[in-house]
Amino acid sequence: MSQTDHVRETLKSAGLRPTRQRLALGGLLFNGHDRHFTAEQLHDEARRGGFKVSVATVYNTLHQFTGAGLLREVVVDGSKTHFDTNTSNHHHFLFADGSLMDIPAGQMQVLGLPEPPEGSAVVRVDILVRLGRAA
Amino acid sequence: MSQTDHVRETLKSAGLRPTRQRLALGGLLFNGHDRHFTAEQLHDEARRGGFKVSVATVYNTLHQFTGAGLLREVVVDGSKTHFDTNTSNHHHFLFADGSLMDIPAGQMQVLGLPEPPEGSAVVRVDILVRLGRAA
């Protein structure tokens, strides 16, 4: 199965029409490698690769992908929104330069988490490990 | 010691001049209760209390307070910046309505955190427990 077919298949199973733009952006994202990126980075990458996409479409597409469970948003600071192609349960290292690295949740465990207040339930636990230069 | 004197003292020990604006905003914040708020909320609160401060000054002041270690920023989503008067080591519950509640770090422990990559060191670990309505 070609890479294009794989993306086409991914979109179809997510209920998204395989438009030219979605195929192009999906081709950059769903290639087997986990990656972290912002809308701007993906837009730049697409244009450098010769694909003409508007910023608005990149944003729309990323939100559609996220809504379809193909991407996850990662909140690391107030400015840009970061997306992650790894949608499984995991956490992150945040490097001093702003880049991210996944930490598989499997090897981690949080002890002592208090019960959430009456009427609420835990939806997700996000752990962000902020890193600096070694001492 | 009056509340005003307490704020004045707090500012002085942080190396910040006790200007009218800082005293007013500090008075709203450093009253013994831990609170979470955004710049806009604090600005509204100040004006409702009859104090005229510009948005720019609220932002400047919050950043000065943060730089002086009197406040902490809490990242919960890409939109607004949240500030926290609790500067000790702790984590957060994020309710469905966007409000926050502190979780003392003392009772918590994270197991299985991998070593940070060569050349970097852990600066801080932030845990955000996202809550929804109970099932």
Place this chain on the structure above:
DNA sequence: GTGTTTGCAAAGTGTTTGCAATTTA
């Protein structure tokens, strides 16, 4: 064909900045 998607530019948020006027020490 018919409903969906795109692109553009304009509007919207939240936040920062430049600079003259004001205030503090």
Place this chain on the structure above:
DNA sequence: TAAATTGCAAACACTTTGCAAACAC
């Protein structure tokens, strides 16, 4: 009086929206 701080409005960065044209099925 000298240096720090404020307020305003304009500038900013990122993101969303409205709507006609283009496209997928």
